[in-house]
Amino acid sequence: MPYTIKIESHKKALQGDTGDILVDVIQKAGINLSVYCDRKGLCGKCFVEIIEGSLPPPSKHEQYLIEQKNHPPNYRLACVYRIKGDARIKIPEESILKEAVVLTSGLRSIVPIHPAVKKFHLRLTKPGISSPFSLMETLERNLKQKRLHAPFGLLRNMGRVMENSKYDVTVTTYKDTDLLNIEPQNTQTFIYGLAADIGTTTLALELVNLNDGETIGTTTSLNSQSIRGADVVTRISYTFKDMKKLNKLRDQIREDINSMIDELLKKTKIDPINVYDMVVAGNTTMNHFFLGLPVDALALAPYNSVFSCLPELSSRELGIRINPYAKVYIAPNIKSFVGGDISAGLIASELSHKKGTYLFIDLGTNGEIVLKTEKEIIVTSTAAGPAFEGMKISCGMLALPGAIYKAKYVDKLQTFTLGKKPAKGICGTGLIDLIAIFLERGKLSSNGRINGRQKKITIKDKINISQNDVREMQLACAAVKTGIKMMLEEHHLTNDQLDGVYIAGAFGNYLNIKNSMKIGLLPQIDENKIIFIGNAALAGAKTLLLSATSRNSVENLVRKIRFVSLASRPSFQKNFVEALEFSSYY
Numbered sequence: 001m002p003y004t005i006k007i008e009s010h011k012k013a014l015q016g017d018t019g020d021i022l023v024d025v026i027q028k029a030g031i032n033l034s035v036y037c038d039r040k041g042l043c044g045k046c047f048v049e050i051i052e053g054s055l056p057p058p059s060k061h062e063q064y065l066i067e068q069k070n071h072p073p074n075y076r077l078a079c080v081y082r083i084k085g086d087a088r089i090k091i092p093e094e095s096i097l098k099e100a101v102v103l104t105s106g107l108r109s110i111v112p113i114h115p116a117v118k119k120f121h122l123r124l125t126k127p128g129i130s131s132p133f134s135l136m137e138t139l140e141r142n143l144k145q146k147r148l149h150a151p152f153g154l155l156r157n158m159g160r161v162m163e164n165s166k167y168d169v170t171v172t173t174y175k176d177t178d179l180l181n182i183e184p185q186n187t188q189t190f191i192y193g194l195a196a197d198i199g200t201t202t203l204a205l206e207l208v209n210l211n212d213g214e215t216i217g218t219t220t221s222l223n224s225q226s227i228r229g230a231d232v233v234t235r236i237s238y239t240f241k242d243m244k245k246l247n248k249l250r251d252q253i254r255e256d257i258n259s260m261i262d263e264l265l266k267k268t269k270i271d272p273i274n275v276y277d278m279v280v281a282g283n284t285t286m287n288h289f290f291l292g293l294p295v296d297a298l299a300l301a302p303y304n305s306v307f308s309c310l311p312e313l314s315s316r317e318l319g320i321r322i323n324p325y326a327k328v329y330i331a332p333n334i335k336s337f338v339g340g341d342i343s344a345g346l347i348a349s350e351l352s353h354k355k356g357t358y359l360f361i362d363l364g365t366n367g368e369i370v371l372k373t374e375k376e377i378i379v380t381s382t383a384a385g386p387a388f389e390g391m392k393i394s395c396g397m398l399a400l401p402g403a404i405y406k407a408k409y410v411d412k413l414q415t416f417t418l419g420k421k422p423a424k425g426i427c428g429t430g431l432i433d434l435i436a437i438f439l440e441r442g443k444l445s446s447n448g449r450i451n452g453r454q455k456k457i458t459i460k461d462k463i464n465i466s467q468n469d470v471r472e473m474q475l476a477c478a479a480v481k482t483g484i485k486m487m488l489e490e491h492h493l494t495n496d497q498l499d500g501v502y503i504a505g506a507f508g509n510y511l512n513i514k515n516s517m518k519i520g521l522l523p524q525i526d527e528n529k530i531i532f533i534g535n536a537a538l539a540g541a542k543t544l545l546l547s548a549t550s551r552n553s554v555e556n557l558v559r560k561i562r563f564v565s566l567a568s569r570p571s572f573q574k575n576f577v578e579a580l581e582f583s584s585y586y
Contacts, residue, residue: 053087100213198282344540356499
């Protein structure tokens with residue numbers, strides 16, 4: 001028999017049958033009620049106020065949660081409340097599923113907070129002679145889990161922790177089945193995770209509160225592997241068939257990450273024992289180096305990676321200085337040289353769900369290009385090199401204080417530095433502006449030759465652009481231009497048929513659209529269609545950290561994406577040579 005459930009807080013009237021679980025009825029109506037514990041009545045995050053209707057006596061744990069949270073006696077957990085008649089209820093704000101913003105730069109993207117790692121505060125009944133359950137059985141019964149898996153180290157200490165706390169404990173689980181920690185008293189507040197973007201040139205790390213999705217701190221660093229080569233091809237050559245050298249690069253990147261973790265935790269005064277999950281988004285080669293996996297197959301056609309999708313790994317096994325039982329998830333590689341930084345970026349931007357035709361371009365050391373049409377998603381990789389990040393440029397530098405990131409010409413050349421500091425060098429976006437200006441002023445030819453007797457152009461004292469710098473930018477731009485052109489040709493598209501172009505990477509934050517189009521880096525389209533989305537790889541890592549379901553989504557997505565090998569196409573060489581001109585040819 002159908003009954004009416006009036007939700008006063010949302011001004012809705014819902015229909016439910018006898019025996020229906022209230023949370024199911026509420027969620028079907030599109031109200032995002034929190035089901036943190038997956039409807040087990042454990043977490044106390046789905047309380048509703050029963051104003052009128054059946055009010056069954058609360059269970060022992062439910063009564064404890066009501067008292068702990070200081071709720072009125074007419075509060076009940078929606079995940080265990082069964083409908084028995086008409087009812088009138090209110091849903092308090094704290095029972096609505098929290099959401100976190102993961103992308104804000106140009107494209108707002110929000111993820112519901114439902115992490116793989118969770119904490120539950122339990123008041124257990126000590127096993128007795130009449131009910132001699134094991135400690136693990138006691139936890140399984142209270143967590144309503146048929147089988148728990150516990151590391152040996154936790155098993156050794158479990159009895160002591162329970163006895164000392166008088167069986168008042170907080171249990172940390174991973175995907176409900178893996179036990180990560182058991183602590184005395186209520187420690188639900190202390191649960192953190194890390195999102196990491198491991199780039200060829202730079203590294204970024206974000207410390208996140210897994211309760212509310214708040215970013216506690218961020219830090220960046222130069223990838224110290226750069227001393228072994230500015231690009232992945234050089235590093236692959238360095239380690240080819242040499243495990244000692246591979247291990248050296250593995251140790252370098254892990255020490256970089258650990259140093260960044262130490263810095264963040266020290267600054268925020270957070271104990272590493274409370275960091276239970278980590279998501280890593282890197283290109284295919286960097287993922288392999290981080291894990292210490294051979295990259296030999298990436299050096300030879302058909303350029304196969306060792307893995308695409310992996311189950312979560314152990315922080316202890318990887319030598320990451322957080323909770324020793326914490327999990328580490330690697331955002332899946334797509335194909336060959338298109339890695340987890342792109343799969344993570346696609347999840348953060350929600351590109352696969354958008355209607356229309358879009359380009360997603362990551363302008364880093366490896367220039368990856370994704371084309372999404374109504375029929376399919378295709379992807380390719382271009383060897384852009386590190387010029388966009390200011391590397392291999394005589395006066396180049398990363399986008400740090402003192403870097404010339406912007407230039408314009410009004411009666412005279414004007415340059416602008418990050419932090420308004422004295423100029424120390426030029427980063428990638430500044431170099432693009434300068435080249436566009438010098439092309440317009442006649443100091444550069446479209447073929448990249450510096451005009452006049454001097455083989456360099458002076459910007460400021462001791463800061464110059466050399467002929468070799470111009471060639472490096474030519475090669476980088478040509479790689480991206482060729483990739484975009486050939487990807488559009490794959491679906492017989494022209495640039496004016498694009499509904500939007502997403503530019504990912506910190507590089508895009510300061511990119512001048514007009515100047516980028518002038519030198520041919522970006523296609524000639526309506527400027528309003530170009531959207532800078534910042535570090536999408538890091539945002540994607542945060543998405544995968546906060547949403548367990550997004551990990552399934554990203555793994556399903558990468559299996560559907562088709563890889564396009566540009567170099568194997570007969571037209572590649574011709575297109576690349578044409579693209580070396582500093583002019584649009586789209």
